[in-house]
Amino acid sequence: MLVNSSLTVYHKYYDETERLEKWKRFNYEKVWWFGGKGAGINKGYENANDVQVRVSYNFNDDLNFNDFRVGDILVKGTLTKDITTQQDLDQECIYNITSLNNNNFGLNPHIHIGGK
Numbered sequence: 441m442l443v444n445s446s447l448t449v450y451h452k453y454y455d456e457t458e459r460l461e462k463w464k465r466f467n468y469e470k471v472w473w474f475g476g477k478g479a480g481i482n483k484g485y486e487n488a489n490d491v492q493v494r495v496s497y498n499f500n501d502d503l504n505f506n507d508f509r510v511g512d513i514l515v516k517g518t519l520t521k522d523i524t525t526q527q528d529l530d531q532e533c534i535y536n537i538t539s540l541n542n543n544n545f546g547l548n549p550h551i552h553i554g555g556k
Contacts, residue, residue: 441496441548445473450513450523463523466507470499473516476533491516491535493553497544505542505551512537514555 449466475491493514497503513526514535523529535555543550 441494441498441550442472443470443496443499445471445516446518447471447473447493447495448515448517448519449508450515450526450529451507451509452512463513463525464507465519465522467518467520468495468500468503469518471495476516489556491553491555493555495551495553497549497551503551505540505544508537508540508551508553510537510540514553 447468449468450463451466452461452463454460455462472494473491474493476489491514495503513529514537515529515532519532521528526534537553538556539552539554541552543552
């Protein structure tokens, strides 16, 4: 698999003890990232800003499909900032996960993520 970027994922979860929604950050150094804001309108205006990300099991030792959910936040690059709300990322170009596929078979097992 080709790699061209790194990825930060903010995974939303519910903390039972504090009874609050929280965000957990995951960083992946070797991913394939395609698309983005203003990437092109060949797919139509509705899909012009979509992204496709593939995170390889071969390159990311701690990769776990359960760390991803529809609605989680994707940021291209490696961020070290922890957040308490999505608004903490106002200065970043963010995407929300809209689709997930666990392609854990064949010579190139990976997680395929779609985002808007």
